[in-house]
Every structure is written in C-alpha cells, then in structure tokens.
Amino acid sequence: MNREQITQVLYEMALVTGGETHAKPLITKTLQRLLYHTAFPCGVFISDIKEAKKGKYECKLEQIVGCGNLLEKKGNILTLPEEFIHGCESGLIKDTRCINYVFGEQKKYKAALVLPVNDNERFVLLNKTIPNFKLPFGLIFEPILNNFNKTLKLCRENESYTSLLEQEIAERKKIEYELYSSAQHLRLYREQAPMATIEWNTDFQVLDWNKEAEKMFGYAVEEVKGRNFVDIMLPETAIVDIKKLWNDLMSQTGGEISINENLTKDGRTILCEWHNTPLKNEIGKVIGAASIVQDITERKNAEQEIVNAKEEAERANQAKSQFLSSMSHELRTPLNAILGFSQLINMDARDEKTKENSQEIIAGGNHLLQLINEVLDLSKIESGNVDLSIESHCFNDIFNETISLIKPIADKYSIQICNNVSPLSDIYINVDDTRLKQVLLNVLSNAIKYNSENGKVIIDYSLNNKKMLCLSIKDSGKGLTAEQQIKIFLPFERAEAENSNIEGTGLGLAISNNLIEKMGGKITVESKVGKGSCFSIQVPLS
Amino acid sequence: MKLNSEKILFLEKIDTLKIQELFSYWVEQYPQGGVLAFIAEQSIDAVDNLRTEANKENCTLIGAVFPELIVEGELKKQGVLLLHFKEMPSFCIVPLSNSISELDKETLTITASLDIDMDDDEQALFMIFDSMIPNIASFIDELYLKIGDVVSYMGVNAGSETFQPMNCLFDNNKFIGDAVLIMVIKQHHSAVLEHGYTSPDSSISATSTTGNRISSIDWRPAFDVYKELAYKHYGVKITKDNFYENAVHFPIGIVRMDGEMLVRIPVALDDDGSLYCVGEVPENSVLTLLKAVSPNSSKTIETIVRKIENQTEDTILTFYCAGRRMHLGDASLTELSLLKKRLSHKNIFGALSLGEIGGSKQGGYPLFHNAALINIPWV
Numbered sequence: 001m002n003r004e005q006i007t008q009v010l011y012e013m014a015l016v017t018g019g020e021t022h023a024k025p026l027i028t029k030t031l032q033r034l035l036y037h038t039a040f041p042c043g044v045f046i047s048d049i050k051e052a053k054k055g056k057y058e059c060k061l062e063q064i065v066g067c068g069n070l071l072e073k074k075g076n077i078l079t080l081p082e083e084f085i086h087g088c089e090s091g092l093i094k095d096t097r098c099i100n101y102v103f104g105e106q107k108k109y110k111a112a113l114v115l116p117v118n119d120n121e122r123f124v125l126l127n128k129t130i131p132n133f134k135l136p137f138g139l140i141f142e143p144i145l146n147n148f149n150k151t152l153k154l155c156r157e158n159e160s161y162t163s164l165l166e167q168e169i170a171e172r173k174k175i176e177y178e179l180y181s182s183a184q185h186l187r188l189y190r191e192q193a194p195m196a197t198i199e200w201n202t203d204f205q206v207l208d209w210n211k212e213a214e215k216m217f218g219y220a221v222e223e224v225k226g227r228n229f230v231d232i233m234l235p236e237t238a239i240v241d242i243k244k245l246w247n248d249l250m251s252q253t254g255g256e257i258s259i260n261e262n263l264t265k266d267g268r269t270i271l272c273e274w275h276n277t278p279l280k281n282e283i284g285k286v287i288g289a290a291s292i293v294q295d296i297t298e299r300k301n302a303e304q305e306i307v308n309a310k311e312e313a314e315r316a317n318q319a320k321s322q323f324l325s326s327m328s329h330e331l332r333t334p335l336n337a338i339l340g341f342s343q344l345i346n347m348d349a350r351d352e353k354t355k356e357n358s359q360e361i362i363a364g365g366n367h368l369l370q371l372i373n374e375v376l377d378l379s380k381i382e383s384g385n386v387d388l389s390i391e392s393h394c395f396n397d398i399f400n401e402t403i404s405l406i407k408p409i410a411d412k413y414s415i416q417i418c419n420n421v422s423p424l425s426d427i428y429i430n431v432d433d434t435r436l437k438q439v440l441l442n443v444l445s446n447a448i449k450y451n452s453e454n455g456k457v458i459i460d461y462s463l464n465n466k467k468m469l470c471l472s473i474k475d476s477g478k479g480l481t482a483e484q485q486i487k488i489f490l491p492f493e494r495a496e497a498e499n500s501n502i503e504g505t506g507l508g509l510a511i512s513n514n515l516i517e518k519m520g521g522k523i524t525v526e527s528k529v530g531k532g533s534c535f536s537i538q539v540p541l542s
Numbered sequence: 543m544k545l546n547s548e549k550i551l552f553l554e555k556i557d558t559l560k561i562q563e564l565f566s567y568w569v570e571q572y573p574q575g576g577v578l579a580f581i582a583e584q585s586i587d588a589v590d591n592l593r594t595e596a597n598k599e600n601c602t603l604i605g606a607v608f609p610e611l612i613v614e615g616e617l618k619k620q621g622v623l624l625l626h627f628k629e630m631p632s633f634c635i636v637p638l639s640n641s642i643s644e645l646d647k648e649t650l651t652i653t654a655s656l657d658i659d660m661d662d663d664e665q666a667l668f669m670i671f672d673s674m675i676p677n678i679a680s681f682i683d684e685l686y687l688k689i690g691d692v693v694s695y696m697g698v699n700a701g702s703e704t705f706q707p708m709n710c711l712f713d714n715n716k717f718i719g720d721a722v723l724i725m726v727i728k729q730h731h732s733a734v735l736e737h738g739y740t741s742p743d744s745s746i747s748a749t750s751t752t753g754n755r756i757s758s759i760d761w762r763p764a765f766d767v768y769k770e771l772a773y774k775h776y777g778v779k780i781t782k783d784n785f786y787e788n789a790v791h792f793p794i795g796i797v798r799m800d801g802e803m804l805v806r807i808p809v810a811l812d813d814d815g816s817l818y819c820v821g822e823v824p825e826n827s828v829l830t831l832l833k834a835v836s837p838n839s840s841k842t843i844e845t846i847v848r849k850i851e852n853q854t855e856d857t858i859l860t861f862y863c864a865g866r867r868m869h870l871g872d873a874s875l876t877e878l879s880l881l882k883k884r885l886s887h888k889n890i891f892g893a894l895s896l897g898e899i900g901g902s903k904q905g906g907y908p909l910f911h912n913a914a915l916i917n918i919p920w921v
Binding site: 032040071133137 | 660663683686688689690691692693744745746747797798799800801802825826827828901905907909
C-alpha cells in the first residue's frame with residue numbers, strides 16, 4: 001500500500017469518526033474500522049485508566065468487538081500492566097503472560113496492538129496469532145486517533161444537547177410523518193368516498209374535485225378547475241338563492257347545508273344535498289370552502305313514492321272502515337227485523353216444531369248480531385275511530401258488576417269461580433269502565449267455556465310497582481300450545497275451533513287485546529297443555 | 543451417484559421412492575439426525591418433494607437453492623445434494639427485513655435461537671443468505687458484535703444466478719426468500735476463502751454509497767470514474783451498452799491496509815451513473831479497480847490447497863462464486879478440476895454461490911466477499 005492509499009484510508013476513517021455524534025457508536029465504528037484495516041479479528045476500548053499501585057493500572061472495559069469471551073465483562077474494571085500504558089515501540093505486545101494478565105489465560109490471545117487515544121484511553125486490538133504486518137500501524141493511526149479523541153470529547157461534552165436535538169428531530173420527523181400520513185389518508189378517503197367532494201376558492205371557483213364528483217356532474221376535474229360554479233352547474237332558477245348561500249358561507253353566517261337542483265354536463269337536472277364548510281388559513285381568514293355533495297334525486301323520488309303509497313293505503317283503509325261500518329248498519333237493520341219477528345213467532349207458536357224452528361232463527365240471529373257488533377268494533381279500533389272515555393274508576397265496582405253478569409254462565413256450565421279479588425275496595429284504575437267490563441266478560445267467559453267439566457276459574461290480583469293492577473284469571477281447561485298462545489290474539493283465530501262445539505266468533509280476544517292496549521295496559525297468557533291457562537290483564541292505576 | 547451413503551448423497555434426477563427410503567433409513571439409524579440439502583436451481587421443484595418426504599418420515603430437513611451444484615469437482619445444472627448429520631446441529635431460519643434499524647433485533651433473535659457454547663472455541667457458524675438481501679455485511683458486523691470470536695464464521699449466498707427474487711431457503715415448515723439459514727457446526731475450526739484478485743497501486747474513494755449502490759466516486763458519477771479507470775489501467779472501453787458483458791471482468795476492490803481486499807462485482811447500472819454491486823460498499827471506502835484472475839492462473843487453487851491439504855477431514859464443501867465463473871468461463875471448470883486433482887484424496891462437493899463469507903486467515907474478522915472460492919472442511 002502506497003502513501004497515497006494510506007492517506008485515503010485515513011481520510012475515510014476521519015470521515016467515519018466525523019460523522020458520529022454519540023460516543024458509543026463512534027467507539028464501535030472506529031474499532032471496527034481499525035480491525036478491518038489491520039486484519040485483527042477483535043479488540044476492545046478501555047477508558048478511565050489510572051494508576052492503582054506502582055506499575056499497575058486499572059481501567060474500565062468500555063467496548064468490545066469480537067472478543068466473545070469478554071462480552072460478559074463489559075463495564076468491568078481490568079488491571080493493566082505497564083506495557084499497556086507506555087507501550088513498546090511498534091505498539092504490538094507479544095508477551096502472552098502480559099496479555100493473559102489482563103484478559104485471562106483461556107482467551108488464548110497471543111498479540112495485542114495498543115493504540116493510545118489519550119492518557120486515559122486506549123484501543124487494544126487482539127489476535128490469537130502473531131500478525132506479520134508490514135506497516136507501523138501505531139504510527140499510521142496516530143493522526144486518526146488524535147482526531148477520534150477530539151470527536152469523542154465533543155460527543156461526551158455535548159451528549160445532553162445532542163440527545164435533546166435528536167429528540168427534537170425525531171419529534172419533527174414524527175410530526176412530518178403524521179402530517180404526510182394524514183394527508184395520504186385524506187386523499188385516500190376523498191378518492192374512495194362514495195360522495196362527491198369539491199374545494200372552492202373565495203370566488204366560488206372550483207379548485208379540485210374527486211372522482212365521485214366527476215361521475216356525478218360529468219365533468220373531468222381539468223374541465224372545471226378555475227371555473228365558477230354558477231356558470232357550469234346551476235339552473236337559472238337557483239342562481240339567486242345559491243349566490244346568497246355562498247355569501248353567507250364566506251361570511252360564516254350560514255350556508256352550511258342546502259338542497260338544490262344542479263345541472264350535469266349532459267343537461268340533466270339532479271337534486272343535490274350540499275354540506276359546506278368554510279376553509280380558513282392559520283390566522284382564521286376564510287380562504288375558500290369544501291363541500292360534500294350527494295345526489296339525492298333517486299332518494300327524493302323514492303321518498304315521494306312512499307308518501308304516495310302511504311296516502312293511498314290510508315285512503316283505502318278509511319274506505320274499508322266506512323264500508324264495514326255502513327255494511328254493519330245495513331245488516332243490523334234487517335237482522336233486527338228478523339230477530340223481532342222470530343221472537344213474536346216463538347211467543348205465538350202453538351206447536352213444538354214452530355217453537356223449535358223459531359228458536360233456531362233467534363239463536364242464529366243473535367250469533368250474527370254479535371259477529372256484526374264485533375266486526376264493527378274491530379274495524380273501529382283498527383281505523384283508530386274507537387272513542388274511549390278513560391277516567392278514574394273504582395275497580396271493585398267494575399269487577400263486581402262483571403262477576404254478577406258472568407255468574408249465571410258459570411253456574412250453567414257448573415264451573416266454580418274462586419274470587420280472591422273481592423276485598424279490593426279502594427283501588428282506582430284509569431280505564432274506560434264499559435270497555436274494561438267488555439274485556440273482563442270476554443276473558444272470563446272464555447275461561448268458563450273452555451274449562452273442563454266441573455272445573456274452576458281462579459281470579460287473583462297483584463299490584464305491579466304501584467303503577468299497574470294485574471288481574472290473573474286462571475282456568476283448569478285443556479291449556480294451549482305455544483302456537484295457539486300466539487294465534488289466539490289474532491282476529492278469527494280460535495283455539496281448537498275446528499274440534500269443538502263451543503260458540504264464538506274468534507274476534508273477542510283480538511278486540512280485548514286492542515282495547516286494553518289503548519287503555520295503556522296489556523293482556524298476556526301463560527299456558528301448558530293439560531294444565532290450563534292463565535290470562536293476565538294489566539291496567540294502569542290511578 | 544452415491545458418494546457416501548452415511549453422509550452425502552447426490553441425486554441427479556429426483557427419485558421420490560429412493561428419497562423416502564433414504565430418509566426412513568436415516569431416521570431409523572439416527573433419530574437425532576437431520577439433512578442439509580442443496581438443490582440446483584433447475585431442480586427447484588424437488589424442494590416440495592423433499593419436504594413432503596421428510597415430513598412423512600419425521601426427518602429434520604433444511605436446505606437452500608443454488609444456481610448449480612459441485613460434485614467431485616464438476617458442475618451440475620440439475621440435482622439434489624443431501625448431507626446427512628448423525629446429530630442435527632442447532633439451526634434457525636430467520637426472515638430479514640432488509641432494514642439497518644432492524645439488525646439489532648434480528649441478530650438478537652438469532653443468538654437466542656441458536657445453541658452456542660460460549661466456552662467452546664471449536665465451533666463455526668455456517669450461514670446461507672438469500673442473495674437478494676442488500677445489507678449482508680452490516681448483518682455480519684452486528685452478529686459479530688453479539689457473538690464475537692467464540693465461533694468462526696463462514697457462509698454463502700443462495701438464490702438464482704439471474705438475481706431475480708425467489709424462495710431459496712427451506713426447512714420442514716417453510717420455503718422462503720429474504721432470510722438467512724444459520725447452523726452451529728461443532729468441532730470445526732474455520733473455512734478457507736480466496737479470490738486471487740490483485741489491484742493496481744492507484745485507488746479512489748467512494749464518496750457516496752447506500753448499501754450496495756455506489757452513487758459517486760471522488761465526487762463524480764460512479765460509472766464515469768469506473769469506465770475511465772478500466773480504460774486507463776486495462777485499455778478497455780466500457781460503455782452503457784457493453785457494461786453487463788465487461789463489468790464481471792473488472793470488479794471493484796475495497797482496499798484494506800493490511801494489503802488484502804474485498805471484491806465487489808458490479809452487476810447493474812443506473813441512469814444517473816450509479817453502480818450496483820453484489821455486497822455493500824461502505825461510504826468513503828477506499829476503492830480500486832481490480833485486475834481479475836487470469837484464466838491460466840492456478841495461483842488461487844494452489845493457495846487454497848496449501849492451506850487445506852493437511853486438514854484431516856475427508857470431504858471439502860466447496861462454494862465457487864457464480865461471478866467468478868462468469869469471468870473465467872470454461873476456465874472455472876479447469877480451476878475446479880485442478881482443485882479436485884490436487885485434493886484427490888478428498889471428496890469435493892458444494893455449489894455455485896452468489897457471494898461468500900469468511901476470511902483468508904483462520905479466525906479473522908468475518909467479511910463478505912465476491913468472486914471467491916470458499917472451502918469448508920466438512921465434519
């Protein structure tokens with residue numbers, strides 16, 4: 001290696017040391033470069049050298065490269081003989097005893113090249129064979145080690161400043177990254193958003209818009225950049241309103257949301273919903289606006305269709321109720337005549353056959369009359385035309401009246417009524433008394449009709465959170481399946497209607513359910529097949 | 543071709559049944575054993591076969607794909623070389639991120655995964671890198687900081703001679719690229735690495751580099767300086783058009799003060815005049831344009847033989863740089879046959895490699911080279 005090449009290597013090393021700002025990587029890199037150029041396989045950097053006793057020195061083992069067996073001793077104090085301090089002429093120690101004294105016998109190092117940095121610090125390069133190098137490394141590296149010494153001193157002195165500076169740089173980089181990242185995200189969201197986004201300057205000129213806006217209005221971004229919104233996308237009828245809205249937005253007095261018609265490139269008129277936000281600079285001055293736009297033409301059309309359909313349905317429902325109401329009236333008039341005259345026939349009948357026949361007409365007529373009344377009731381409830389007169393009533397009065405009405409039926413069917421309600425005298429409820437009686441009669445008559453022979457109906461009560469009165473009517477009949485429990489509250493659904501001779505229209509519970517709901521209560525049923533059913537009627541307390 | 547049924551087997555064609563029988567036999571005889579496989583690039587499909595059979599027989603398998611294989615001093619474009627261990631060495635395959643900032647973490651993972659006895663002086667780390675890893679030299683520096691001279695270091699790069707990314711390292715569970723496979727070989731001293739390239743007296747400074755890219759030399763675009771030197775020293779006009787044919791003959795050397803140097807073969811050229819080499823070039827490195835070995839020279843092989851002939855091992859794992867083969871052409875076959883001739887009492891097998899790790903001196907600082915031969919006495 002010639003002089004020029006040596007100078008170049010030293011220059012290279014000077015640049016390596018000059019580029020470092022922290023002591024630890026500076027020491028490691030310099031040590032690695034020293035090993036690389038000298039072909040020594042390993043080395044250490046020792047610091048804090050001081051004389052412990054005459055001829056013996058102590059130092060700290062600060063950094064290790066390659067000496068695997070010494071790794072655990074990093075940071076330890078080593079004892080050095082005189083040779084490591086003052087060195088020999090070439091800087092190469094070949095005395096194995098001397099090397100072993102420092103690093104231990106098991107390390108098998110046979111040569112140590114000592115490269116002084118200053119009075120207290122040294123690089124020591126180690127080799128398991130005695131190298132045969134031609135260059136006086138100790139001498140060659142002297143300028144570079146002087147340079148290293150100065151850099152190391154600077155690194156140590158400025159460590160706290162360097163750390164602070166690095167923290168600041170790291171923080172700035174983090175912020176830059178976050179800004180970059182959020183800009184990226186924003187761009188991504190804007191491009192992927194299923195809504196058009198538009199940016200404007202204060203003159204209402206388009207600065208930018210996304211692909212969805214291109215799709216919505218039909219113009220490529222290049223076609224609209226710098227053009228005024230009024231010129232390209234507004235029908236004449238909307239110009240005045242939109243100009244006012246823009247002025248409001250720029251003066252921050254409104255204009256954030258608007259729905260108006262816009263023109264597309266192909267001449268269509270679309271209805272758009274606009275969400276506008278003024279954009280401000282760092283001193284709060286408005287410099288433009290950003291808008292998110294949605295084409296709501298189809299949505300508005302669909303909404304209008306729904307409104308039309310609803311109105312049509314309401315009209316149809318009203319017509320149905322009117323029809324039912326008038327039909328019921330038209331049916332009741334002749335039916336009353338049939339019932340009246342059949343009763344007269346029955347009263348005047350002289351033979352049994354005529355009596356029986358007229359009785360059949362009366363029974364059939366009564367059933368038909370009940371059916372018509374209930375259909376009318378249900379249609380009134382469904383169309384919202386039922387008029388309830390909800391007032392505070394003494395529950396006992398309503399209940400006792402109902403029991404007295406139902407008692408003869410119970411006796412007829414030999415059903416025992418166990419009434420646990422009678423003591424209630426001072427409970428007041430908010431109901432329509434006539435309608436509640438109707439409900440109670442319906443539920444109680446069902447409990448009697450669908451009971452077993454010589455069965456029981458047990459009536460009990462409870463107060464729920466002092467807000468509701470809960471009346472339970474339990475029978476000892478066949479009970480209901482889960483499916484029947486759901487169906488019985490629907491019109492014309494009767495439990496086991498097909499297998500029984502029990503009379504009924506199948507509307508009673510549907511009407512009762514509706515009436516109780518309208519009074520702010522509810523009816524529920526619990527039942528098990530073979531164990532009877534329990535209907536609970538809840539009504540609000542006064 | 544059967545070399546040694548207990549230890550090494552070369553199969554030019556993949557015979558699944560034979561592989562199954564072999565794995566079954568090895569597992570039965572040596573339950574703690576395992577197999578290191580080298581696969582020629584043209585036989586890459588064999589990797590799946592080998593892994594399937596190894597998993598069926600519960601046989602530990604690791605391996606790598608190389609451009610070509612070396613069998614008894616000859617190059618083989620196809621085939622599989624199986625190296626059996628009676629006791630499988632400690633090993634790991636670790637994916638590498640190619641990021642300098644991750645090196646500390648990655649090397650810590652490796653040292654934690656491997657069974658290295660810090661009191662045993664006779665062990666070596668055998669490393670096989672994916673050649674596409676750009677910072678192998680920095681990785682070795684970092685590993686050396688953690689383990690030091692407790693082990694000796696030797697290794698090669700695997701992959702495709704076209705330098706196209708591909709999966710080239712595998713074990714029983716994975717077949718991946720961008721990774722390193724490392725084994726701890728016990729009772730091993732070290733390998734011998736030689737390249738025989740020499741340098742002229744003049745040298746230059748790499749003023750701007752990033753990893754394996756040299757952007758500027760002596761403050762000028764790297765390619766401008768490179769072609770001037772090639773003309774000045776060797777009378778060869780290198781242009782952008784003939785760069786790929788000529789660069790392999792005029793590699794760049796990184797100068798060391800002790801006289802040795804590292805070879806870096808330029809393999810690509812950028813529009814801005816940057817040169818890409820196989821292996822890192824540290825910033826401010828002192829460079830020189832090397833004189834490649836002459837096709838008639840036997841000097842490199844003689845140096846290797848001198849260092850290795852007295853070693854007791856009967857087999858030598860030889861890796862021959864694919865770049866050196868590109869430079870020497872058919873003369874590389876002469877070099878390999880000379881090696882076999884001079885070491886006729888030893889088995890010579892291995893592969894064409896894409897970068898070599900080691901040193902010309904035993905127990906030296908581990909360095910990443912190109913254009914070299916690395917010879918590993920095999921236990």
